[in-house]
Amino acid sequence: MPLxxxxxxxxxxxxxxxxxxxxxxxxxxxxxKDRSPLHRDPEAAKAAGYPDVIAPPTFAVLLSMKAxxxxxxxxxxxxxxxxxxxxxxxxxxxxxxxxxxxxRTVVHVDDIKARTGNDFLTVRAEIxxxxxxxxxxxxxxxxxxxxxxxxxGEDA
Amino acid sequence: xTLRMSExxxxxxxxxxxxxxxxxxxVRYAGxxxxxxxxxxxxRFATEVGLPDVIAHGMLTMALAGRLVTxxxxxxxxxxxxxVRFTRPVVVPDDGEGALVELSGKVAAKNDDGxxxxxxxxxxxxxxxxxxxxxxxxxxxx
Numbered sequence: 001m002p003l004x005x006x007x008x009x010x011x012x013x014x015x016x017x018x019x020x021x022x023x024x025x026x027x028x029x030x031x032x033k034d035r036s037p038l039h040r041d042p043e044a045a046k047a048a049g050y051p052d053v054i055a056p057p058t059f060a061v062l063l064s065m066k067a068x069x070x071x072x073x074x075x076x077x078x079x080x081x082x083x084x085x086x087x088x089x090x091x092x093x094x095x096x097x098x099x100x101x102x103x104r105t106v107v108h109v110d111d112i113k114a115r116t117g118n119d120f121l122t123v124r125a126e127i128x129x130x131x132x133x134x135x136x137x138x139x140x141x142x143x144x145x146x147x148x149x150x151x152x153g154e155d156a
Numbered sequence: 157x158t159l160r161m162s163e164x165x166x167x168x169x170x171x172x173x174x175x176x177x178x179x180x181x182x183v184r185y186a187g188x189x190x191x192x193x194x195x196x197x198x199x200r201f202a203t204e205v206g207l208p209d210v211i212a213h214g215m216l217t218m219a220l221a222g223r224l225v226t227x228x229x230x231x232x233x234x235x236x237x238x239x240v241r242f243t244r245p246v247v248v249p250d251d252g253e254g255a256l257v258e259l260s261g262k263v264a265a266k267n268d269d270g271x272x273x274x275x276x277x278x279x280x281x282x283x284x285x286x287x288x289x290x291x292x293x294x295x296x297x298x
Contacts, residue, residue, distance in 0.1 A: 027188045028188045030188070031185045031187070031189070031216075032185070032188075032220060032223065033175060033181075033220075033223075034223050036226065038231070048231060048233070050233060054232060054233045056222065056223075056226070057219075057222045057232060057238050058218055058238070062190060065189075066190070085242070086242050088240065088241045088242065089215065089239070090238070090239035091239070092237045093235055093236055095233075096232070096233035
């Protein structure tokens with residue numbers, strides 16, 4: 001079953017607040033073998049002009065993927081997550097994520113396309129502080145393999 | 157030390173980076189990121205869904221490629237935009253060595269707004285694993 005294109009433009013309610021911790025940032029930096037002191041040492045981060053340790057640029061995926069759950073688990077949309085692969089990812093940082101941030105995420109369905117038997121779902125996660133300051137815009141393309149109609153002759 | 161705009165020219169090559177990725181690294185990234193998809197740690201599951209073996213998280217590859225840029229600028233907070241396509245998976249065998257992700261990059265443009273665009277190449281086992289990977293960084297002005 002192809003995905004319902006009437007979902008394009010849909011916005012889901014904000015996620016619960018995510019509190020960014022110094023140790024979580026350190027753990028993420030260790031996992032990607034990033035040695036920068038700005039992920040570990042608050043004094044080094046302050047010397048570089050930040051109020052506290054900052055997160056690596058792809059840390060925002062923790063928030064965007066969690067927020068995608070609302071779409072992935074929406075029974076009306078009916079996405080088969082076992083067939084989903086990550087096609088593209090883009091982060092636009094309005095400022096770095098930093099320890100002490102209290103963040104929430106609103107996800108939007110920007111586009112749904114069927115091509116050569118696959119569904120392409122473009123999802124945008126707007127990450128802001130609880131006060132509404134923009135922090136990061138994360139755009140993801142999720143590809144559901146083999147879920148779309150494959151009319152003969154198209155994109156052969 | 158952080159890089160300044162005056163120190164950068166279009167066409168500059170970034171210092172290359174080679175990062176080994178083992179099964180243990182995938183388990184660690186799964187825990188840190190919260191992405192526990194079994195294709196990243198369970199060979200039986202991975203082959204059942206048609207993959208050659210366990211594969212690295214695309215987001216781990218993206219994070220390693222991001223290090224190429226942040227280690228060059230010295231300031232991980234300088235990345236304004238970072239974008240990749242996942243074109244081919246990084247296959248991580250359980251042979252004690254794992255996979256090697258090889259990263260290189262080049263200054264594609266110096267923009268009037270004080271940003272620099274870097275294009276990134278990521279390869280593993282002799283093949284490109286990211287497509288159209290690029291980052292826009294804000295550098296200190298002189």
